[in-house]
Amino acid sequence: MGINFSEVNFSYQKPKRRRAVVQTLHGINLRIDDKGEFIAIVGHTGSGKSTLVQMMNALLLPLSGRLEIFGTEIKKKTVLKPIRKRVGLVFQFPEYQIFEETVLKDIAFGPKNFGLPDPEGRAREVAEIMGITDLLERSPFTLSGGQLRKVAICGILASNPEILILDEPTVGLDPFTKSELLELLKKLNREYEKSIIIITHDMDVVSEYAQRVIVLKEGGIVYDGDKKTLFKKEHLLEEYDLDYPETMRILKALKERFQADIDINQHSIEATYQEILKAFGEEDEH
Ligand SMILES: Nc1ncnc2c1ncn2[C@@H]1O[C@H](COP(=O)(O)OP(=O)(O)OP(=O)(O)O)[C@@H](O)[C@H]1O
Ligand SMILES: [Mg+2]
Structure with missing residues (x-):
């Protein structure tokens, strides 16, 4: 099942009659398995990475083409809650995702919203894993950028999604927390068979953690395959705006x-x- 894109196009502009729109994403064909994938999405700034992952949990809908998430075709009237439970997305700017009075309530919001049992218990559990139990009673608005990021990640993890997508998750984290987070993702991937998708500009993270790499350029997928084959290419910078x-x-x-x-x-x-x-x-x- 997982996520299936077939000839998907997307534009932030509403198409006016007979007027061509600038497409942010074009001709996207993509299959993402709901088990065991570890994918890095890379590409130049503005290439469409954040837009693409927002489609993966139906925050943005295709302008044309077909998008299926866990067997459900995404259209204007599709009921999205069950999909959002199964595909968790941590935004590039976590502050957009946080709005409760305390960190505990914020992390518990997702599981509560999805009607899962014992939301606060789950929140405490994931806070323990991420090492932020000391922040649980604080207001999210008093936290540092890195702390906020951890809270946002906990908020998504608490609902136990099958596919977990993180948009530039290591930005703003200290090196220790960064590798802790990546190791946690690796564990979720290996031991719990979750599919992990991360957007990153950090090629060392891609090299060490990802199995599959998707390269976006100017709104199109220019590479989708294993990392070894990608890094064997001679002209990554010229072809894909990427470094080794x-x-x-x-x-x-x-x-x-x-x-x-x-x-x-x-x-x-x-x-x-x-x-x-x-x-x-x-x-x-x-
Ligand atoms: N809400 C929006 N309204 C209009 N245009 C947008 C919006 N969000 C993004 N865009 C445009 O869509 C294109 C793709 O943006 P997107 O945020 O997906 O890129 P990105 O690859 O995630 O870049 P970055 O690496 O800087 O995060 C860019 O040209 C951007 O200016
Ligand atoms: Mg982005």
Whole structure:
């Protein structure tokens, strides 16, 4: 089931009769499984990433084409609540998503709204996972950007969606919290088989965590496939406005500088380290 786009177009402008509109997204064909995907959506600023994910939980409707979410075709009158329970979206700017008096009430809002049992219990549980139990009685409006982001993520997690979409989730987080969050997403993906979709400009995050990468350019999908094949391409910047991850840049520099036999397509610090050891040998221990 999951999410299915077929020849979907979208425009923020209302089409006036016979007048062509500027399409923000065009010709989108996409299938997203409801189990076990870990997708990164990347692309230049303004390429349509946030717009695309807002369609995935039916916040924005297609101008034309067919969009199906969990087997339901999305139209003007489609009942959206059950869909929103199954596809959770954390916005790029979390402050838009937060409006209750306390953090606890805010996190509990989703599960309460969906009629799930014990919303506050669920809220406390996810707050524990995200390490923000000390914030539960605070007003969301007194929090820092990073804290707000965590609250927004908890608010979505509390409803236990099958597909979890996060729009630039690591922006504004300190390095420790950033890797904690990414590890949590990895755990949700691996152990609970949830499909995770993140938008990010951070190619190191793509390299280390994603399996599948979708590249948007000027409102169209220009690449959809596994990350290794993407990073094997020679001209990422020219073709897709993308950079290579740090690990690959280091390996590439070493390969060129020392004419070493190195496979630059490594996707974690550990794998990069092992590749360097392999190429240059281990130093003798004294
Ligand atoms: N509410 C809106 N009304 C009109 N145009 C919009 C609106 N939101 C976005 N756009 C336009 O649609 C295009 C795609 O925007 P979108 O926010 O999806 O890009 P993005 O890839 O998420 O960019 P970024 O990396 O900067 O977040 C841009 O040209 C943007 O100016
Ligand atoms: Mg965006």
